[in-house]
Amino acid sequence: MTTIRTIMKKEKSSYIIQTVIHALDLLEQFHGDVVELGVTELSKRLDLHKNNVFRLLATLESHNYIEQNRSTGSYRLGLKNLELGQTMIRQMGLLRQAKPVLETLTAHCHETSYVALLQDAHIIYLDAVESDLPVRVVPRVGARLPAYCTAAGKVHLAAMAAEELVQHLPASELERCTPHTIVNREELQRQLLQVVAQGYAIDDEELDVGVRCISAPIRDYTKRVVGALSISGPVMRFTAERIAGELVPLVRTGAAEVSARLGYS
Template sequence: MDDYTVKSVDKAFWLLEVVSDHPDGIAITELAKRVGMYKSTVHRLLGTMMRRGYIEQDPKTGRYKLGYTVLDLGIKLLSSIDLRREALPYLQELAHLSNEVVHLALLDRGEVVYIDKVESANTIRMHSRVGTRVPVHATGLGKAILAFLPRREVQAIIDRYGLPKLTEHTITNRDAFLQSLQETRRTGCAFDIEEHQVGVCCVAAPVFEHSGRVVAACSVSGPSNRMGPDRLRDLVPLVKEAGRRISERLGYGDGAARARG
C-alpha cells in the first residue's frame, strides 16, 4: 500500500464501492465478509459514513445502501463539468472586455468554490486558483448566489457558518447582510469591496439553470486601486450580461428577468 494512503479512509471508500454494487442494500455480515474486515470495524466505518449521509440503513431490513450525499456529489460534479464547458466562452469574453481576472464559482457547504478562472492580460495577477474555497458571506460571488436562494436556506447558512470578520470591511451584522442581499436581488449584481481580502474588489452576477434555480455566479475581480466606484459601475453590465448568457446556455430562458438589466 502507498505510504501516503490513510488506511481507515481507504477502507471506508472500499466499503462504499461494495455497497454501491448492491442497490437493494447489503447486510453487515455479508459486507464484512466481502471486504475481509472484522464486523466491528465495518460497523464503525458505516456509522461514520451514515452520519455524513454517504450510507443509509434500511430501518426494516437493516441492510446498508448508498445515501443521498453520494447522489448530491455526483450531481454537483456533472453540473460543474457542464457549467464550466458552457460558461468558458463567456468568461473568456468577459476577461477580454474587462481586462481583469474573471471567476466562475458555485456554493458548496456554506462556502464558495472557484470552478474556473480566466486570467486577464493585466500584469497584476490574482492569487486565487480553481478549487479554492472561500467564505460565502464576504465575496461578491457568494452574495450573488445567496441573494437568489430561498430565504430559509440563507438563514440556515448564516446560522451554521456565521458572518466572521475577515477584514475591516466585512459585513458581520445579520440585518445589514440580509439587506445587502435584497439589494443584490433587486439589481442583479453583488459587490465585494475589500470584504474578503484587503486591496481586492469584485462585482458578480448570478447564473441560473433551466429550472430557474441559481447554481453559480461569475465575477470580475481586481486590485482596489483599479476598481473604484466608477470602474465597478462600468463593469456591472458586462458581468450581468455574461451571467445572463451563461444562464441561457444552461437552459434558463428568463435569465434577463432575474439578472435585471
Template sequence: MKSGQRSGKRSYTNQSVEKTISILNAFRLDRPELSFAELQKITGFNRSTLHRFLVTLLDHGYLEYDTGAGVYRLGIRLFELGAIVMKNMDLRRVAMPFLKELAETLNETVHVVVREGIEGIYVEKYEPPGAMVTYSLVGKRLPLYCTAVGKVLLAFLEEAERVDLLAQLVLERRTPKTITDKEQLKAHLQQVYHQGYAVDDEELEEGLICVAVPIFGQNQKIVAAMSVSGAAHRIKAKLASPDGKLIALLQKVAAAISRQLGYVPERKS
C-alpha cells in the first residue's frame, strides 16, 4: 500500500461530492419540489454550507429555483443525463416492442421492474387504451414483498442474497391480503420459484391484481421481472381461463426478451 493511502471503502470518498449527492437525493417522485428549509432539514447541512452547494448546482443546471413558489426542483441537466442512461439501457430497448404487443393483446397494463436494494424500480411501462389506469410511473419505487414483480425478483435470487434481503425487509400491511409473516413469505417465495411466476392478489392495492414472471440476462441470473396488472375481476377471469393463456403468454414473452439479452437456458438432459 502506498504511503498516505488508507485502506477501506471510505478512503476514496469525497465530502463535497457526498454533500452534492445528498442534496440531489433529497428529491423524490413524491416530493419533486423542496424549499430551502426542507432541504436543510433533510440533509442536516447548516445554512451557509447548503447555500454554497445550491448556488453551484443552480449554476450548472442541476437544479432550478422557482422564485414565485420559493422552491427548488431538479434541473434540465439531470434530465439530459437521465435520457442518456435510459437510451443505453438494453433492457428497455429490447423489452418495449414485446411489452406493447403483450399489453395490446391482453388489453392490460404491462410493466418491467428491476431491483435496487430492498426495493423495486419501474423501468418501463405500457398502458394500452381501455386498460385500468394504474398509478405506477417509470422511476417510481415499489416494495418487493407485496408485489408480483417483487416476489419474482426475490424468489429467483441466489439463496444467500435472498436470505440477506429478507432479513432487511419490514413487512408492512398494505391491505388485508398482504403477507406480513416472514416464514409465510419464505414459503410463498419457494412456491413462486417452482411454479415460475408470482401473483399479487390485491396485496399492495385493493382491487388490483398483478401477475409477474422473471427475465434473465447473459449471466444466467434474473435481471428484471415483467408483469401484467389490471382490475381484480378481469385478471382473475383470465387466470381462471382453462387455456392458461395469460401465464403462458407472459412466460413466452419473457423468454423472448431473455434470449435477446443473451440468456441461454440450460439444456435438459
C-alpha cells in the first residue's frame, strides 16, 4: 500500500539537484582517518571526470568547506565544516537545557516563552512553550525576525562591540514594522547601552502592535551570549507594574538557570 511518506519522498526526489549531491558526496569522502585526498583519488571514488571534481573543489573552497594543502596539492576539509558542527552542537545543547526552563516560566506566568538566537541580522526562535490563555501570542518558531526590533535581538546586539554591531544591522535604513519601531540608529544604540546596564531588553510593540516582550541573555561557559530567553504577551496583560514586579525577575532568573546549565559561572 502506498503511504503518504512514500508519496512525499517521490515528490521531493524530483527537486534533487545532482550537482549538490556530488558536492555532498565529495565532502563525505573525508571521514575516519582520511585527512587529505587528491583530485585523481576523488575522481575514482566519486566516479566523476577530473574536470568535474576540480570544479566542485573550487566551489567548495571558495566558501571554506574545502581547503588545499599547498605543500602536497591535496585537499582537506575546511574550517567552515567545524563552524557548522559547533553551531549545531550549541543549538542542540541550548534547546535541551532551555526546554524545562521554558515550561517552568510559562507555568508560572501563563504567558508564551521562547528561546532564541541570533543569525546574521535576524533573530530565530528555536523553541517555545505557548500560553494556555485564550488571548495569547502565537509562537513563530523558525521564523527569521529583525534583531533590532525584538527583545531577544536587542539582548544579542547589546553584547557586541561597535564594529561587530554594524555587521548585524541592515546596511540600509532600519525598516519600521510598527509605529513604535526604533529606526534611528543613535536612539537604538542608547537603548542597547541601557540593556547592558539593566540586564534585560524590552520590545514595546516594536515588532507587532499589541505585543510586548521581555528578554534576558543566555551565556555559555565562555561568558559569550549564545541565546536569549523571552516572555511575550498582549499589552493589556504586560503592564509596566507587572513587567517590573513579575516578568523581568522571572525571565532573568530563567536565563540565569539556562546559562548555569551551559557552564556559565
